[in-house]
Amino acid sequence: MKILAKEIITKTEDTTITRFKVSAPLIAVKAQPGQFIVVMVKEEGERIPLTAVDKNEKEGSIVLVVQEIGFSTKLMGTLNPGDSLYAIAGPMGHATPIENYGKVILVGGGVGIAEIYPLAKALKEAGNQVITILGARTKELLILEDEMRAASSEVHITTDDGSYGKKGFVTDILKELVSPNSPSLRSGPLAEGSRANARGKLPTPNLVYAVGPIPMMERVAAVTKDSGVKTVVSLNALMVDASGMCGGCRVKVKDEVKFSCVDGPEFDGHLVDWDELKMRSKVYADKEEHICKLNEHIT
Amino acid sequence: MDSRFCGNDRAFMGMTKMKKEPIHPRELDAAERAKGFDEVCLVYTEEQALQEASRCIQCKDPACIAGCPVEIDIKKFIAQIADKDYKGAYFTLREKNNFPSMCGRVCPAEYQCRKTCVFTKKDAPFASEKAINIHFLERFVGDYGMKEKLETPAYIDERLSKFKIAVVGSGPAGLCCAGELARRGVKVVVYETLHKPGGVLRYGIPPFRLPQDVLDVEIDYLKKLGVEIRPNIIIGKTKSLDELFEEGFSCVFLGLGAGTPSFMGVEGENLCNVYSANEFLTRVNLMSAYKFPAYHTPINVGKHIMVIGGGNTAMDAARVAYRLQMIKGIEPSVTVFYRRTETEMPARRLEIEHAKEEGISFEFLVQPTGFIGDDKGYVKKIKALRCELGEPDSSGRRRPVPIKGSEFEADCDEAIIALGLKANQILIEATPEIKTDKWSDIIVDKDTMETSIKKVYAGGDIVGGEGTVIEAMGMAKKASRSIIDYLLKQ
Ligand SMILES: Cc1cc2nc3c(=O)[nH]c(=O)nc-3n(C[C@H](O)[C@H](O)[C@H](O)COP(=O)(O)OP(=O)(O)OC[C@H]3O[C@@H](n4cnc5c(N)ncnc54)[C@H](O)[C@@H]3O)c2cc1C
Ligand code: FES
Numbered sequence: 183m184k185i186l187a188k189e190i191i192t193k194t195e196d197t198t199i200t201r202f203k204v205s206a207p208l209i210a211v212k213a214q215p216g217q218f219i220v221v222m223v224k225e226e227g228e229r230i231p232l233t234a235v236d237k238n239e240k241e242g243s244i245v246l247v248v249q250e251i252g253f254s255t256k257l258m259g260t261l262n263p264g265d266s267l268y269a270i271a272g273p274m275g276h277a278t279p280i281e282n283y284g285k286v287i288l289v290g291g292g293v294g295i296a297e298i299y300p301l302a303k304a305l306k307e308a309g310n311q312v313i314t315i316l317g318a319r320t321k322e323l324l325i326l327e328d329e330m331r332a333a334s335s336e337v338h339i340t341t342d343d344g345s346y347g348k349k350g351f352v353t354d355i356l357k358e359l360v361s362p363n364s365p366s367l368r369s370g371p372l373a374e375g376s377r378a379n380a381r382g383k384l385p386t387p388n389l390v391y392a393v394g395p396i397p398m399m400e401r402v403a404a405v406t407k408d409s410g411v412k413t414v415v416s417l418n419a420l421m422v423d424a425s426g427m428c429g430g431c432r433v434k435v436k437d438e439v440k441f442s443c444v445d446g447p448e449f450d451g452h453l454v455d456w457d458e459l460k461m462r463s464k465v466y467a468d469k470e471e472h473i474c475k476l477n478e479h480i481t
Numbered sequence: 482m483d484s485r486f487c488g489n490d491r492a493f494m495g496m497t498k499m500k501k502e503p504i505h506p507r508e509l510d511a512a513e514r515a516k517g518f519d520e521v522c523l524v525y526t527e528e529q530a531l532q533e534a535s536r537c538i539q540c541k542d543p544a545c546i547a548g549c550p551v552e553i554d555i556k557k558f559i560a561q562i563a564d565k566d567y568k569g570a571y572f573t574l575r576e577k578n579n580f581p582s583m584c585g586r587v588c589p590a591e592y593q594c595r596k597t598c599v600f601t602k603k604d605a606p607f608a609s610e611k612a613i614n615i616h617f618l619e620r621f622v623g624d625y626g627m628k629e630k631l632e633t634p635a636y637i638d639e640r641l642s643k644f645k646i647a648v649v650g651s652g653p654a655g656l657c658c659a660g661e662l663a664r665r666g667v668k669v670v671v672y673e674t675l676h677k678p679g680g681v682l683r684y685g686i687p688p689f690r691l692p693q694d695v696l697d698v699e700i701d702y703l704k705k706l707g708v709e710i711r712p713n714i715i716i717g718k719t720k721s722l723d724e725l726f727e728e729g730f731s732c733v734f735l736g737l738g739a740g741t742p743s744f745m746g747v748e749g750e751n752l753c754n755v756y757s758a759n760e761f762l763t764r765v766n767l768m769s770a771y772k773f774p775a776y777h778t779p780i781n782v783g784k785h786i787m788v789i790g791g792g793n794t795a796m797d798a799a800r801v802a803y804r805l806q807m808i809k810g811i812e813p814s815v816t817v818f819y820r821r822t823e824t825e826m827p828a829r830r831l832e833i834e835h836a837k838e839e840g841i842s843f844e845f846l847v848q849p850t851g852f853i854g855d856d857k858g859y860v861k862k863i864k865a866l867r868c869e870l871g872e873p874d875s876s877g878r879r880r881p882v883p884i885k886g887s888e889f890e891a892d893c894d895e896a897i898i899a900l901g902l903k904a905n906q907i908l909i910e911a912t913p914e915i916k917t918d919k920w921s922d923i924i925v926d927k928d929t930m931e932t933s934i935k936k937v938y939a940g941g942d943i944v945g946g947e948g949t950v951i952e953a954m955g956m957a958k959k960a961s962r963s964i965i966d967y968l969l970k971q
Contacts (some may be wrong), residue, residue: 462751
């Protein structure tokens with residue numbers, strides 16, 4: 183639970199993203215792409231879910247990439263190497279089934295890029311053609327570009343303000359990539375799977391996987407809906423125990439109620455009730471603001 | 482010979498002649514106690530305990546013992562109290578019950594030993610007021626033992642000290658099994674998903690019924706016996722069952738509990754501020770959300786809180802909700818909606834009484850049909866139907882039948898659903914070899930508590946569904962005996 187290393191990846195006026203290397207030998211052995219862990223920064227802390235972005239079994243460490251968005255993540259940002267987290271448990275949730283799908287498009291928005299990184303590595307290793315689309319509000323907030331380039335066959339970048347890559351949203355690129363007339367697809371080397379699927383028509387990806395802010399994942403799912411490309415999203419619902427004992431993390435997926443922590447965190451993006459998820463994710467917005475204000479001096 | 486030692490015939494006479502009124506322990510004033518989480522029910526004074534003990538007529542054939550899931554020698558421990566042999570009484574209790582201080586506080590005695598007490602009429606749905614207050618006496622003795630730091634001697638068996646046993650889950654089942662094994666010299670490691678041990682005793686039952694330090698004393702005692710408690714480890718995720726055996730554990734006991742909350746499946750159930758009782762209670766008890774922002778887990782507190790259900794969980798949720806309103810300076814308004822009538826409520830009678838005294842309202846024979854939210858997605862109203870009681874169902878309780886055209890709406894800006902809990906799934910999902918029944922509870926051999934996997938035993942709520950603390954301990958004890966038998970054969 184001890185913090186072994188800390189590196190501020192990026193810091194702007196309103197956003198800080200930090201990479202922590204944390205000692206967690208048992209989790210380092212078990213964590214698979216797609217799973218998450220639960221962290222309590224202090225004894226008085228909340229139980230917050232975070233993705234294990236990387237791991238080193240030999241060293242017994244895992245890597246967490248944390249964007250300081252709420253009080254608990256800000257508090258975590260105040261920790262330094264040598265400090266310990268009060269609790270760390272996991273890995274929770276189901277791992278992403280890693281197989282050779284053929285062509286896979288991974289979409290990462292903001293800190294979600296860190297979460298698709300282990301997946302990109304695993305999918306590439308499994309023989310997939312991995313195309314990644316990375317999105318950030320602005321150039322400084324685009325993280326792990328080099329790592330993602332190494333782990334992907336092709337990388338597309340968008341920024342909301344056009345300060346880097348293409349101006350616009352990840353979905354602008356995604357639309358091109360999944361549309362049958364996509365130039366990128368025609369020129370790109372085709373993997374076995376997608377060629378088999380093409381049956382004369384122009385090939386489409388076999389899987390789209392998105393992690394990022396809820397509105398981004400919702401838009402991704404909307405883009406792929408018509409084409410019917412399987413679209414998996416990793417939901418970051420609010421959690422407490424993260425072991426299936428409270429139902430606080432419930433999401434509606436095709437009219438069925440699922441618990442994100444034990445049934446997910448990955449779900450079929452076309453079946454998620456996005457409006458409900460957005461609404462539930464804000465249930466403590468006022469409390470969050472209050473505790474952040476109160477503690478401005480610490481964080 | 483004093484009256485305590487009269488036989489059954491005299492007992493009957495004693496009963497008809499009995500004038501002594503049951504003794505109730507002192508309780509905190511209802512208006513005062515609802516402002517915080519202090520324990521409501523105080524322990525008997527010595528004098529009270531002696532008076533209550535003297536009401537016991539020491540039946541020749543004590544029926545109370547058969548009503549106790551672990552068959553405590555109730556007659557004997559009450560006689561020992563009457564003789565002021567509190568130490569003796571403590572060890573009599575401890576022979577069968579590892580945690581008398583806890584059970585004395587939370588056992589639904591009116592459905593168990595007090596129901597079969599000779600002072601309760603046959604066929605009564607729960608114990609008569611006149612039944613001996615066995616639970617209060619148990620608590621008196623348990624607390625005496627705790628105060629005097631009485632410890633049941635370990636009787637180490639050298640042959641057992643080379644074995645290691647893993648216990649999964651630190652609820653009453655896991656803790657009891659760990660204690661039983663450790664006292665015989667077995668090395669025990671308890672694995673727990675959450676950051677603190679105790680299971681429901683920690684995250685579910687609020688401190689005004691079971692103060693956390695009572696639980697801590699019991700856990701410290703286990704640690705002294707050499708039990709190692711490893712929180713933050715989820716068996717099935719952090720380690721698998723197979724890996725525990727590879728690490729050299731000879732047997733595994735599963736006390737996984739039933740924590741999966743049930744929902745109604747009605748419209749609007751996922752609106753903001755509709756909680757499961759488990760979420761609500763976990764936020765408050767385990768995560769101390771009532772101390773927000775000093776503690777960082779938030780909880781929302783509404784102005785009109787509806788609690789749905791009639792069990793202990795519902796009573797706990799309602800009383801916690803009421804306290805939160807008091808703490809936040811909100812005019813308290815908590816209403817319990819229950820489908821049947823008060824008689825059918827499965828909660829402990831004492832909790833129902835306490836809830837009423839504190840100011841909680843009850844609406845019986847109502848069945849929620851949905852929730853209505855505002856434009857931001859927060860619940861604003863509850864919709865419900867009125868019911869009447871029909872024919873008895875499989876549980877023997879009369880079934881609520883909705884009355885046509887009786888729909889109504891009520892203001893409700895927070896709802897807490899307390900409709901039962903199902904098996905915890907993580908380990909079961911990760912271990913498909915383990916046989917489960919249609920409710921996903923683990924199937925065991927009733928005599929040994931062994932599961933379909935050799936050397937893996939189970940007990941508590943994961944076997945047979947939601948039960949009581951004492952039943953969980955009873956099963957754990959049985960499993961510990963089987964484990965010891967097995968180890969001695971090695
Ligand atoms: C709110 C509430 C009030 C209650 N009131 C009463 C009462 O007044 N009287 C009474 O007698 N009974 C009461 N009960 C019921 C009683 O609490 C249970 O019957 C009892 O706790 C069951 O004990 P257990 O040890 O089987 O499980 P639990 O107490 O549920 O403990 C199980 C533990 O196992 C852990 N666990 C599960 N899976 C894993 C895994 N894979 N790896 C590691 N750890 C794991 C869980 O985190 C949990 O801590 C109440 C229940 C609730 C919810
Ligand atoms: S976080 Fe409690 S059930 Fe998922």
